[in-house]
Amino acid sequence: MATRLRFSVIPFSLWQREIAPLWFKEGSHHSILPILNGHGQMQYVGRELFNRILLFPVCAEYEGERIGWTSVYNISDTALRIRGIYVLPEFRSNGVGKSMVNFALNLWPDCWTDCFMYSRSSNIERYRRWGFEVVSPFSMRSFDEEKIPGESGIVLMSKSRRSTARPERFENAAE
Numbered sequence: 001m002a003t004r005l006r007f008s009v010i011p012f013s014l015w016q017r018e019i020a021p022l023w024f025k026e027g028s029h030h031s032i033l034p035i036l037n038g039h040g041q042m043q044y045v046g047r048e049l050f051n052r053i054l055l056f057p058v059c060a061e062y063e064g065e066r067i068g069w070t071s072v073y074n075i076s077d078t079a080l081r082i083r084g085i086y087v088l089p090e091f092r093s094n095g096v097g098k099s100m101v102n103f104a105l106n107l108w109p110d111c112w113t114d115c116f117m118y119s120r121s122s123n124i125e126r127y128r129r130w131g132f133e134v135v136s137p138f139s140m141r142s143f144d145e146e147k148i149p150g151e152s153g154i155v156l157m158s159k160s161r162r163s164t165a166r167p168e169r170f171e172n173a174a175e
Helices: 011-019 047-051 094-105 122-128
Strands: 004-009 055-062 067-075 080-085 115-121 154-160
Touching: 004 094, 011 067, 011 115, 055 115, 067 094, 080 094, 115 122, 122 154
Parallel strands: 080 115
Antiparallel strands: 004 055, 055 067, 067 080, 115 154
């Protein structure tokens, strides 16, 4: 599968429309905002918020079909945020999500040393295997807008980009 898996940066408006059905926002993709408040993360404020943030919407394609989406943006001069990791159900548990996140993080120079993401309670162990840890002293918080069956809430997780050897940058295909 890896040799036929490709990653690319796509326009945010296209990313919004394509992930809407996966985010239970079918028909309302305009309500998926490009930037969310970090809740406890150090981040840009004021004019910096609009002048210094770069957003990379990323998709994964398999045999020409889009099967996964995520995005990464900088929240400060040293920290990044992964926002949402969506993989079509029939392609899950094949390494697509992890490879897509690695591709997204490798778009950034080494000066961005830390990465943050929110995780549903059911995904914490998966993201730990990817090198993320729950940020202490933050604890599980409930969902603001809607309850998802089987989920107790979300937690802030982080990963240092300093402590691990960075793989070679992708040339637009998974290794």
